[in-house]
Amino acid sequence: MSHHLENLTLKIWRQSAPADGGHFESYRIDSISDEASFLEMLDVLNEKLIDEGLEAITFDHDCREGICGTCSLMIDGQAHGPQRGTATCQLHMRTFKSGDEIVVEPWRATAFPIVKDLMVDRSPLDRIVEAGGYITATTGGAPDANIIPIPKPVADAAMDAAECIGCGACVAACPNGAANLFTAAKVSHLNLLPQGQAERWSRVEAMVETMDEHFGSCTNHGECEAACPKSISLDFIALMHKDYRRAKVKNRKLISQI
């Protein structure tokens, strides 16, 4: 049966616009079922604020199943909160106890300007994909799907990388605001597959260079992997770096042949 948490203090970041200063605001909340998710607790708080005639707290969320990558909260200084391998929306109040003070902030990264309160703009992640995170296969001309057998371990490794939900927690957790884990996941997903080989070198170059335009640089802290709700492995960063170096050599060779 469910229990209730009492006397929770929430210190929540409020900021009315990107240029606005922003500040912490404290709220007290009681009688929260431990079956509730963290975001449902915020829903209850928002209903209370509206009852009091105040503006609700803005936060990004959608699927509430840990797959869309929309939710994005720093909870007690940790991206997506204390539970490993769990997105904010999958975090439940049974992780907390009565009397707790919980600090809730937006993702903090230079590349992610705050839109309002707890909502940030993560579109630089899309820029990285637009630069090369695809396989050029225009609709209609594809050969039969079983024409290229793909060894199961290869398909599985590509899938491990492809599971990234694009939430940006890796960036928020990184002291440098680097997006290496995200980019590596995307690069590896496609570079591991036979279908991805044709554009392998141009892809990694374009994506890494676009990443560098928007984000900080990686100094191997490894905070990203710990914060990642999909537990994407740091090994993919190694793979991306290796491919990037080889791409540079390969492309130079191509140029010298002209």
Next chain:
Amino acid sequence: MTDSMLQSKIPAGPIADKWDNYKADMKLVNPNNKRKFKVLVVGSGLAGSSAAATLAELGYDVEVFTFHDSPRRAHSIAAQGGINAAKNYRGDGDSIHRLFYDTIKGGDFRAREGNVHRLAQVSVNIIDQMVAQGVPFAREYGGLLDTRSFGGSQLQRTFYARGQTGQQLLLGAYQQLARQIGIGGVKLWNRVELVDVVNIDGRCAGIVTRDLVNGEIRSHSGHAVVLATGGYGNAFFLSTNAMMCNVTAAWRAHRKGAYFANPCYTQIHPTCIPQADDTQSKLTLMSESLRNDGRVWVPLNVGDNRPAAEIPEAERDYYLERLYPSFGNLAPRDISSRAAKRAVDSGRGVGPLKNGVYLDFSAAIARLGKDVVKERYGNLFDMYERITGENPYDIPMRIYPASHYTMGGLWVDYELMTTIPGLYAAGEANFSDHGANRLGASALMQGLADGYFVLPYTIGNYLAPMLNKPVPGVDHEAFKTAENDGRARFQGFLDIRGKRSPDWFHRELGKIIWDRCGMERTAEGLQQALTDIPALYDEFKTDLRVTGNGASLNQTLEKAGRVDDFFQLGMLMCRDALERNESAGGHFRAEYQDDEGEAARDDENFAHVAAWEFTGDPMQSNRHKEELEFETIHLAKRSYK
């Protein structure tokens, strides 16, 4: 008789030749002329992303609109189980005809043959296309694609990517769209919501949007508009849909003249995690694929409160296996859902609130080993444990039906055009292919079929004659009027200054719709709903409270607009359910059942699509009919015994 507005435009010829005949006869736009046509695509789910990317590849000037921050976050991302295709890679007797037949039968003979056959035909191209784009589908050790079975089918035709098929397919389509955005083929408008559709001189001339970040209302004109805006399952408040899913785009188009078809056909999915308490904001689906290896049961006796493991085999009721021996735990969704409701209503529900049934994997774990079960369903088991705090490897899962998918939607013809010329609807937003019930793994197939392999052809047929003819721009007074209406509508919500939040109204509305127009409906209950919904709607209009303002991001205000539209839709759902005096698929009217409690159709009077015309008030909308003609398939009782 079919209403004159509802011409399906099914091409002539034998069923297997219709699509080829259409393509042979359609008008074409020369490659160099395509860039002269602007197509506005609203929605970036599977249907929207695939349509937009393909149209841009062909050379059209495309703009995409989504209320999400990134196109990749559309609700399609959440689909778990898989996607059907008639590839017959298993050699288990699959074929285009069989997929066609299964879909018509699964839909309880309430879908249009021509559309469904085309869907089955192009299903095979979808898998080819997605693999070429790098979707990491599950594979066998030899490296070939793996498939599994899904509810309502006795074949293994479902392709999947772990428990995240929708994610992987959407990422595939999104990447293709991202490529077009990167090279300038598509302009993206994110965090922007459609608030109106504008018609000029009898054709759709564009849309009006609201920028969610700063509240700006703005017009966009184009030669054609595609709505790929998803389904309306959130009318029930609690559903498996993402929180932001809503009916606004389709409803606003409906108000401007697009007929809304079969709103009462909604799908209640049998395997969701039961509600745990009152603050619950949504329900989580446990993929139907689990029914491949999980066995559904409840205690045989009312009041048996022992933990599952202590209930001996002889005192368990594996009711699906008992009632439907040939399909067993894989009986279709509507049938499984009703069976679960009956088990719980009989007092044999399980869990703290007695509101679920067991889905038990102990036999599968004993047979296959824990590792195999983990390999197949690991992430779903983890998800279940995170939500409930219980470990399904040790204790059976608890499940209960929840609103999941909507078969109803904007009426479209064979070309996916609504009753407004130039306005198309694709994916879950249209009503086209699933009749009264959708089979598992067929929504992803339909979304991608519409976007990749249907719209790119049919839109050309509409655009070709418009070459070099000017279309009205955004300074046309019809756009200005729509903009002013939009501004006034949102300001209106702010000005009510009542006491109740939009969420409060949504929850109350959802309860009425779930109780009266959910898994089981009666004339009496529907009439009651048709008194209760308008009364609550009147309260909404006088007692709504939206805090904040309209000039900066305001999620309360966004929600107000969406709930407003759900109210109007809710009335139409109930009216449609009341008028359909039969049971078919997901629409189960208690008055119309056979001796064994199965849905009893009335083919003589109801083998038609009901398409509603808006007349200013959903309580007064007009019901029109498109008769369904079955030339290939014989109408039969849908039996899964």
